[in-house]
Amino acid sequence: MPAGSSPKRERQYQHIKDSELEQGASEDRAEEIAARTVNKERARAGESKTASRSSIEDMSSGERGGRRSGKGSRGPTHDQLYNEARQRGIDGRSDMNKEQLRRALDEKK
Structure with missing residues (x-):
C-alpha cells in the first residue's frame, strides 16, 4: 500500500489480498489485485491525485464482481x-x- 493510506484502505487491501491467497492466487498476483482494487476505490472516492477515466466512470469494483475481468x-x-x-x-x-x-x-x- 502507498505511504499515507488510511487505515480503512489498509484493511481493505489486506482483506482482498488474503481472499485472493485463499483462492489460490500467487503472492504477487494477490498483491496486484488488491492494489488495483484499492486504488480504483480511492480514485472513485476522490482520494487520489490522478485517476483514469475508466476508474471514475466505470462501475465500482464491488458492483462489477468480475464482469469486466x-x-x-x-x-x-x-x-x-x-x-x-x-x-x-x-x-x-x-x-x-x-x-x-x-x-x-x-x-x-
Whole structure:
C-alpha cells in the first residue's frame, strides 16, 4: 500500500489480498489485485491525485464482481484496452477501435 493510506484502505487491501491467497492466487498476483482494487476505490472516492477515466466512470469494483475481468465472452472493454495501450506506448491508439487495439497489444507482447 502507498505511504499515507488510511487505515480503512489498509484493511481493505489486506482483506482482498488474503481472499485472493485463499483462492489460490500467487503472492504477487494477490498483491496486484488488491492494489488495483484499492486504488480504483480511492480514485472513485476522490482520494487520489490522478485517476483514469475508466476508474471514475466505470462501475465500482464491488458492483462489477468480475464482469469486466476480460474473461467473459466479449473480453476487456475498449477503455481497458486503450489504457493498456497507453501504458505500453502504442502510437495511434486514439484512432483505433477495440479490435485494432487488441491486435496492437497482441503484437507488442
